[in-house]
Amino acid sequence: MKKLMMTFGGICLVIVALLGLQWGLTASRNQQSSGKDTLTFYNWGDYIDPSILTDFTKETGYKVNYQTFDSNEAMYTKIQQGGTNFDLAVPSDYMVAKLKDAGLLAKLDKKQLTGMNNLNPQFLNQSFDRGNQYSIPYFWGTLGILYNKKEVNGSELTNWSALWSAKYRNQVLLVDSARDILGMTLISQGKSVNDQNVADLAAAQGKLSSLMPNVKAIVGDELKLYMAQGEGSLAVTYSGEAKNAMERNPDLAYTVPEDGSNLWLDNLVIPKSAEHKQAAYALMNYLNRPDVAAKNAQYIGYATANKAAYERLPKSVQNDKAFYPKQSVLDRLQVYQNFDQHWTQLYNDAFLEFKLGKS
């Protein structure tokens, strides 16, 4: 029994020692980051030109602690739990609404923002944040069709229904996302990506099921890898992913069907728990500067929401209709609204049934 107590005591000691060590480490890190002039920037991986951050520190004296996340949901959980105080974060459209509804965002003080008129009004005042009270747009993109020019004639891809063509049998890759795939089906039927009508959803599921013979696989991030390797001739995916695949394989091209699509927007927001709002505003304003935004856009390759920056980009980029679609297409793009649990579930169940129909 004595031995048991001793073992137990030993374990307790180790636990206390480890906790102490962790506490010490966190404290010392917090001391570093809670310095008045250090802000914590919570962003997607590789989603800013690193030299911009160095220049920003040189110019303003604020240091930047850059931390990354890999999904909107992961970011939401971390901001909600509040272990670290993030000063600036980059959620996508529907997540801005979700964060806002959960009371996790600080209202932007418009007096402290500069360069707002550099932004393209097209991307302001969106349904997820009317009047841009909590967010300003960073980069934007679309959902579209990535295709291999050797196998597919791009001019035939003017609408989503082209994917259903019998000649693409077993050649289409789909991104594994209920919202996107049902969304594009709904658009092909003349409905909205935010449709909340059970009959419409059932009709979309029915139409989607008839796409099955053409579907080769339903995959995640690895889609760009498969397309670059030539596993599929066509893929439904996001413009950012398409860009990445096209850099790996010059035979690939990207297009947005003219009957419309989803428009996604990543936005800068200041969480309520931010401790260095001054610094956060400074970085926001810095990123809004046309020269900085243009440099950033060149580095990342996504479409910038900054109009003044767009005008500074090389003509070849400006005229790239795949990433800066013409106005008539732009007018038909729809932003996702944040669904409640019930509708998220219904969309996912419909998508699951579609996937099951395959095996």
Added chain:
Amino acid sequence: MNSTKKRFTEAYLGVYGLWLLAFVVAPLLLLLIQSLNVPGQGLSLANYRDFFTSGPYLAMTVNSIWYAFLITVITLGISYPLALCLTKLKHRQFWLLLVILPTWINLLLKTYAFIGLLGKDGLLNQSIEAMGFGSQQLLFTNGAFLLVAAYIELPFMVLPIYNALLDIDPLLPAASRDLGASSFQTLKKIIWPLSMPGVKTGVQTVFIPSLSLFMITRLIGGNKVITLGTAIEEHFLVTQNWSFGSTIGVVLIIAMALTMALTTDRKKKKRRQRK
């Protein structure tokens, strides 16, 4: 001496008990509670009712069991002869090491390696073309999924069988041969029944994780093979309906417990008949 030993056992059991409590029993209970705690309804069996009345989920359950069964059969078919050969070899530790070696590599990396092998312009297709046949669709087929899953599970089947075979007293097969049994009869009547505990362990260590595979179903199967693992992933990451995700988890655990109980019973009966 004896009492020190006893004390040591007690201490060990105490620590182990605590470990089990914290990392096995508590999480399982939390999972069960989570599955019964339906948002907006409090404690209710609604999730279970939804699960067992939903066509898609039942289809996925059948799928999961069917594919896990196939993977187990394939691995057993390869592993038993392999283990038998290994016990006969001179440098068996070395050969065994070669079988175990792949488990040192991360599962995801191995899966990605298979993407390269099975791809449209992959090594396998290049060889097929070199032999004068047309390029085949290998990736995103059920066959590819079974191949990769079986490859990954193989060491977990080989090891217990190998150990069970080594434990067999070499005099027993020798006696069987002396008494006039053929090699096949010796294998069937002596070696196979005596290695049964190893086979049983192997079947369980392969079948149970195979029930909830999900990364391979997407990467290699292209989501053409849908199992309950896929559904759990979706409920935790996309719809964030942890309650229903937990329900599927509990159903899987029950299915695993059932298979364990069933396999054990059947084998006991068989042994009794032989006696």
